[in-house]
Amino acid sequence: xxxxxxxxxxxxxxxxxxxxxxxxxxxxxxxxxxxxxxxxxxxxxxxxxxxxxxxxxxxxxxxxxxxxxxxxxxxxxxxxxxxxxxxxxxxxxxxxxxxxxxxxxxxxxxxxxxxxxxxxxxxxxxxxxxxxxxxxxxxxxx
Amino acid sequence: xxxxxxxxxxxxxxxxxxxxxxxxxxxxxxxxxxxxxxxxxxxxxxxxxxxxxxxxxxxxxxxxxxxxxxxxxxxxxxxxxxxxxxxxxxxxxxxxxxxxxxxxxxxxxxxxxxxxxxxxxxxxxxxxxxxxxxxxxxxxxxxxxxxxxxxxxxxxxxxxxxxxxxxxxxxxxxxxxxxxxxxxxxxxxxxxxxxxxxxxxxxxxxxxxxxxxxxxxxxxxxxxxxxxxxxxxxxxxxxxxxxxxxxxxxxxxxxxxxxxxxxxxxxxxxxxxxxxxxxxxxxxxxxxxxxxxxxxxxxxxxxxxxxxxxxxxxxxxxxxxxxxxxxxxxxxxxxxxxxxxxxxxxxxxxxxxxxxxxxxxxxxxxxxxxxxxxxxxxxxxxxxxxxxxxxxxxxxxxxxxxxxxxxxxxxxxxxxxxxxxxxxxxxxxxxxxxxxxxxxxxxxxxxxxxxxxxxxxxxxxxxxxxxxxxxxxx
Ligand code: B12
Numbered sequence: 106x107x108x109x110x111x112x113x114x115x116x117x118x119x120x121x122x123x124x125x126x127x128x129x130x131x132x133x134x135x136x137x138x139x140x141x142x143x144x145x146x147x148x149x150x151x152x153x154x155x156x157x158x159x160x161x162x163x164x165x166x167x168x169x170x171x172x173x174x175x176x177x178x179x180x181x182x183x184x185x186x187x188x189x190x191x192x193x194x195x196x197x198x199x200x201x202x203x204x205x206x207x208x209x210x211x212x213x214x215x216x217x218x219x220x221x222x223x224x225x226x227x228x229x230x231x232x233x234x235x236x237x238x239x240x241x242x243x244x245x246x247x
Numbered sequence: 248x249x250x251x252x253x254x255x256x257x258x259x260x261x262x263x264x265x266x267x268x269x270x271x272x273x274x275x276x277x278x279x280x281x282x283x284x285x286x287x288x289x290x291x292x293x294x295x296x297x298x299x300x301x302x303x304x305x306x307x308x309x310x311x312x313x314x315x316x317x318x319x320x321x322x323x324x325x326x327x328x329x330x331x332x333x334x335x336x337x338x339x340x341x342x343x344x345x346x347x348x349x350x351x352x353x354x355x356x357x358x359x360x361x362x363x364x365x366x367x368x369x370x371x372x373x374x375x376x377x378x379x380x381x382x383x384x385x386x387x388x389x390x391x392x393x394x395x396x397x398x399x400x401x402x403x404x405x406x407x408x409x410x411x412x413x414x415x416x417x418x419x420x421x422x423x424x425x426x427x428x429x430x431x432x433x434x435x436x437x438x439x440x441x442x443x444x445x446x447x448x449x450x451x452x453x454x455x456x457x458x459x460x461x462x463x464x465x466x467x468x469x470x471x472x473x474x475x476x477x478x479x480x481x482x483x484x485x486x487x488x489x490x491x492x493x494x495x496x497x498x499x500x501x502x503x504x505x506x507x508x509x510x511x512x513x514x515x516x517x518x519x520x521x522x523x524x525x526x527x528x529x530x531x532x533x534x535x536x537x538x539x540x541x542x543x544x545x546x547x548x549x550x551x552x553x554x555x556x557x558x559x560x561x562x563x564x565x566x567x568x569x570x571x572x573x574x575x576x577x578x579x580x581x582x583x584x585x586x587x588x589x590x591x592x593x594x595x596x597x598x599x600x601x602x603x604x605x606x607x608x609x610x611x612x613x614x615x616x617x618x619x620x621x622x623x624x625x626x627x628x629x630x631x632x633x634x635x636x637x638x639x640x641x642x643x644x645x646x647x648x649x650x651x652x653x654x655x656x657x658x659x660x661x662x663x664x665x666x667x668x669x670x671x672x673x674x675x676x677x678x679x680x681x682x683x684x685x686x687x688x689x690x691x692x693x694x695x696x697x698x699x700x701x702x703x704x705x706x707x708x709x710x711x712x713x714x715x716x717x718x719x720x721x
Pocket of ligand 1 (some may be wrong): 203228230
């Protein structure tokens with residue numbers, strides 16, 4: 106199946122942000138996105154905001170899907186929207202999931218904070234990849 | 248079988264006579280060439296010197312390379328600085344070009360004017376992965392086509408932009424080719440097609456433009472850009488042939504009048520554990536060229552870069568005298584420093600500076616990054632800390648009484664912490680400037696070229712300051 110209606114597929118840049126080395130979920134996520142018909146640019150683990158953005162610029166990505174598993178997601182994600190704007194990636198959807206904050210926190214608050222940082226979607230631990238795919242379809246108008 | 252190889256340089260025309268049956272270099276000779284005069288003048292002068300030196304000599308095959316007329320001058324354009332811009336620069340340098348400037352994103356009016364002023368031989372236009380961004384390469388193509396100058400354009404970017412590019416190029420009045428993307432997918436390089444396109448243009452157009460058409464008529468073999476021949480020679484010496492093994496990893500520095508070229512034959516993987524490799528994949532055989540670091544034409548930039556103060560401290564010669572010498576070298580690139588003179592000492596200090604800066608730029612960078620979980624390291628580029636040898640090529644090193652002393656500047660010092668210089672290499676000298684010649688011979692007879700290069704690499708020891716002089720005839 107190809108996303109984006111026949112001719113051109115949608116391109117997703119994904120990776121694990123910051124100093125995070127949790128590699129397993131990233132591989133599964135990238136694989137699932139590919140299976141769903143997206144063109145996936147997987148940057149692997151320990152990816153800086155700048156690297157996400159550089160990759161998205163060159164590949165004219167349609168969305169950036171950020172993973173964070175080790176609890177420091179909030180620090181790592183700060184300022185990313187501003188940098189996207191700066192790089193000309195105006196309104197590019199930014200999705201983030203994994204274990205994006207430390208421990209068990211009320212997710213409603215967490216989500217509010219990430220949205221205030223400019224993230225389009227922020228997912229609680231345990232969110233399936235399918236949920237993210239359905240959202241991407243809706244966001245990208247596939 | 249006898250070969251005559253000719254290296255038409257910006258400063259010297261260098262000849263080597265090779266006997267294939269005996270697998271040896273019969274003799275070498277070089278004559279001064281000026282950018283202004285006909286290249287054939289330098290060729291005949293050098294040939295006469297060679298014949299004076301080795302007696303009558305006839306050859307079966309004539310093999311030529313050239314960096315005449317300032318070499319193959321290019322500018323490279325890409326999208327993101329550390330991605331396609333860098334990939335474009337790498338592709339051009341591996342083809343033997345001197346990349347005067349690299350640009351990223353849509354170029355500004357100032358940058359466009361700068362390109363016109365540089366007056367390059369070729370503009371390499373990249374940007375976007377296949378299916379990725381095509382705005383920038385299309386806009387830059389239109390701007391480059393409107394930039395005055397008699398240059399060729401090679402587009403090696405997003406394949407999805409090719410139709411638009413064709414349309415723009417069709418009416419441009421410039422010589423344009425479209426080839427495969429240097430970075431077809433994120434982080435994957437494919438520089439070979441761009442490299443071949445550069446070589447084709449060099450053969451078809453540049454040879455003529457640099458006044459080498461008469462030379463090309465004298466031989467059935469295509470004239471190569473000199474640095475491309477050197478890179479081929481280095482690759483052969485390092486990797487060997489199917490039958491004979493090479494010498495393995497090394498770093499080579501070619502210090503010329505206009506540029507300093509650095510070649511590394513090494514994978515360059517991190518030597519430390521827990522280092523994350525960042526950036527584009529690095530080729531095993533890598534060349535970088537510094538157009539602002541040279542002993543004559545670009546000596547003024549070198550002085551600026553190194554700092555007259557630092558040079559004065561290093562050689563104990565007054566700053567005024569240094570500045571005066573550099574001025575003289577730039578004004579008259581044929582200037583030679585007499586043996587055992589103050590000027591010679593100064594030249595050798597300048598050479599050391601050029602090597603340190605050029606090797607520093609060539610090597611990878613190890614960066615400490617601070618994370619919520621403590622420190623880690625990233626490596627961008629090649630880690631050459633364990634590279635076992637450094638080979639010196641080129642006039643100043645070759646003519647020095649203490650070449651090892653100059654080459655020591657290619658070794659790691661605390662001052663360069665974070666730059667992955669070789670830590671404890673052995674030093675070798677390309678006694679008779681044979682790399683470019685062997686790159687050429689190697690394309691016909693690799694076994695012969697490999698055997699000769701192995702003979703010609705002269706090991707240097709730290710205290711060996713009075714080594715045998717090369718048999719070069721000046
Ligand atoms: C294996 C592991 C490690 C290994 C990682 C090896 C490797 N190279 O991959 C090692 C030992 C190195 C490690 C280290 C650490 N770990 Co650890 N680790 C784990 C563990 C046990 C399993 C992770 C895993 O592979 N899971 C399987 C994969 C398939 O699941 P996943 O990673 O969660 O990914 C899925 C989903 O999260 C989701 N997903 C991911 N991204 C996104 C994005 C979107 C948009 C969406 C919708 C979904 C989504 O889809 C993925 C695929 O199904 C987890 C606990 C657990 N059971 O999850 C802890 C865990 C992740 N680690 C944790 C911690 C704290 C650490 C350390 C900080 C420990 C320390 N103090 O040293 C370090 C951090 C090191 C670093 N720099 O990153 C915590 C994080 C706590 C938090 N966030 O609040 C966890 C949850 C353990 C715990 N309960 O405390 N760890």
